[in-house]
Amino acid sequence: MNRVVHPIEQESFRRLRSRLDTSHFAPLSRAVVERVVHSSADLAYADDLVLDEEQLVRAHAALHAGAPVVADVEMVAAGITRRAAVCRLKDARSAPGLTRSAHAVRLALEEVGPGALWVIGCAPTALEELLTLDAGPALVIGLPVGFVGAAESKAALRESGLPAVSNVSEKGGSAVAAAALNALLYHPVVKETP
Structure with missing residues (x-):
């Protein structure tokens, strides 16, 4: 079903596009950059995002083949359209040395297993925890926001x-993280001819 814009x-x-030339980006990278810029009205994301087209191609294929999507918080999950996202934050508990967001990542991994697309737009501790686990992700959209741990967790990613x-x-934030995933959802699947 085609998306009506x-x-x-x-x-x-x-x-x-009249203010930002994105023509030099490969197709999926361009889609992600434009969708993130659109969601934030922040043209500087074009120079701030770190993307790899080959990784996006593989993630796009996995997503359209039905790979699960995991969101760190409900705001990210709510922003993802055309696909339900797993978010276990409501079930998570904090403990000494473990934030609720980190615990939610553990719970989500138990539910979805390897091969998921992880969308982290709020909690740097969720991204940090994901990096300690053997999650085998199809893609990690790591765009948490904040002055404590956000840039560091993204560098570690x-x-x-x-x-x-x-x-x-x-x-970063929920809106831009969801936008990056939506760019992959909205981008058409090219069917190969025999």
């Missing part, structure tokens, strides 16, 4: 070698 969204992307979308600065 509202005229306001069409005009918003037209204006975005990039250093981990896991397939990822991240950014260099402290900015």
